[in-house]
Amino acid sequence: MSNFHTLPLSPTAASASGTLDKSFLNLDRIREELVQMEDSIVFGFVFDFLHATKTALIERAAFGWFLLLFPIHIELALTLSHCNNPEAQNNCTYTPNHENFEFYSPTQSSFLDYFFAEMEAVHAKVRRYTAPDQYPFTTNLPKPVLPPLIYPQLLYPNNINLNARLKDIYIEKVIPSLCKFGDDRNYGSSATKDIDALQVLSRRIHFGKFVAEAKFQDPKTQAEYIRLIKLKDRAGINALLTNLAVEERLLKRLRLKALIFGQEIGDGYTGSDISAAMDETTWQHKKDDGSSGGESDLKKRKLGGKIDPNLVVSIYEQFVIPLTKEVEVEYLMGRLEFPDFKPSV
Numbered sequence: 001m002s003n004f005h006t007l008p009l010s011p012t013a014a015s016a017s018g019t020l021d022k023s024f025l026n027l028d029r030i031r032e033e034l035v036q037m038e039d040s041i042v043f044g045f046v047f048d049f050l051h052a053t054k055t056a057l058i059e060r061a062a063f064g065w066f067l068l069l070f071p072i073h074i075e076l077a078l079t080l081s082h083c084n085n086p087e088a089q090n091n092c093t094y095t096p097n098h099e100n101f102e103f104y105s106p107t108q109s110s111f112l113d114y115f116f117a118e119m120e121a122v123h124a125k126v127r128r129y130t131a132p133d134q135y136p137f138t139t140n141l142p143k144p145v146l147p148p149l150i151y152p153q154l155l156y157p158n159n160i161n162l163n164a165r166l167k168d169i170y171i172e173k174v175i176p177s178l179c180k181f182g183d184d185r186n187y188g189s190s191a192t193k194d195i196d197a198l199q200v201l202s203r204r205i206h207f208g209k210f211v212a213e214a215k216f217q218d219p220k221t222q223a224e225y226i227r228l229i230k231l232k233d234r235a236g237i238n239a240l241l242t243n244l245a246v247e248e249r250l251l252k253r254l255r256l257k258a259l260i261f262g263q264e265i266g267d268g269y270t271g272s273d274i275s276a277a278m279d280e281t282t283w284q285h286k287k288d289d290g291s292s293g294g295e296s297d298l299k300k301r302k303l304g305g306k307i308d309p310n311l312v313v314s315i316y317e318q319f320v321i322p323l324t325k326e327v328e329v330e331y332l333m334g335r336l337e338f339p340d341f342k343p344s345v
């Protein structure tokens with residue numbers, strides 16, 4: 001099971017490691033954190049296709065030795081593999097009041113919601129959701145039993161939480177693109193992986209609040225943000241905060257990561273297999289004439305990749321980046337309700 005990974009925002013942690021200062025709202029610093037999260041997410045998707053059959057939790061635990069080969073933040077990624085059996089979406093776990101799960105209170109809509117409610121209730125008691133980078137999927141959670149940590153106030157007080165949207169997109173779009181229709185009855189395992197995947201994706205999209213505050217603090221653009229906020233011009237705000245160069249670099253990097261993370265590193269493998277088959281400026285497959293943009297059929301190129309890099313890129317392009325920007329826009333739309341707010345550490 002993954003531990004919840006939060007930023008070193010508590011003063012104790014920060015002062016001990018000296019990591020937190022005003023520069024935390026520096027855009028480059030925040031982008032570094034976003035890159036770490038993309039490793040977790042990409043690696044997780046790849047592992048959806050590694051196992052021939054769904055692994056029970058105990059087998060997944062045995063799989064832990066593999067983590068020694070990867071940085072600790074990849075550990076989160078391993079838990080991202082939802083349906084390790086590509087033949088099994090286990091859709092009944094998302095279906096409200098499905099007959100397979102009559103044992104629990106009928107007030108919970110689906111097995112996944114039930115699992116979320118049970119787990120997030122305990123996490124709320126240990127004050128997980130007082131951290132400014134952690135957002136629950138369940139409402140009406142219990143109060144913490146631990147005394148509050150005094151976090152630095154980097155964001156104005158807000159209740160922006162897009163997890164309901166994220167969950168719907170994950171169920172309706174992401175899972176069908178990773179797993180075929182089917183049921184292998186490993187409901188607890190697949191729901192566990194869904195929850196870990198959704199939590200990492202949730203942290204990623206809600207990081208948009210830190211990005212938005214950092215952009216708002218930029219003296220070069222603050223007046224324009226204020227003008228657009230007063231006009232309630234969401235499209236104008238979205239256009240101003242959009243950085244296509246960053247997005248393009250990110251998507252190209254993701255494609256390369258999906259290529260590399262998905263490789264069978266067998267005997268005699270040479271990294272040059274990838275550069276031989278790929279256009280290194282776009283990481284798209286070379287066509288037979290050597291030009292870029294060939295279909296991403298890793299198997300045909302004998303690279304043995306476990307996932308189509310285009311699939312990973314499209315999940316980010318269609319869902320992760322737009323939801324992050326939506327969080328940024330909503331955060332900025334409420335920013336002038338706290339005109340005197342200044343981020344403090």
Ligand SMILES: C=C(O[C@@H]1C=C(C(=O)O)C=C[C@H]1O)C(=O)O
Binds near residue numbers: 241244320321325
């Ligand atoms: C996160 C940022 O804001 C926007 C969203 C991005 C994303 O979700 O990856 C990347 C660039 C921007 O269009 C940023 O500027 O880094």
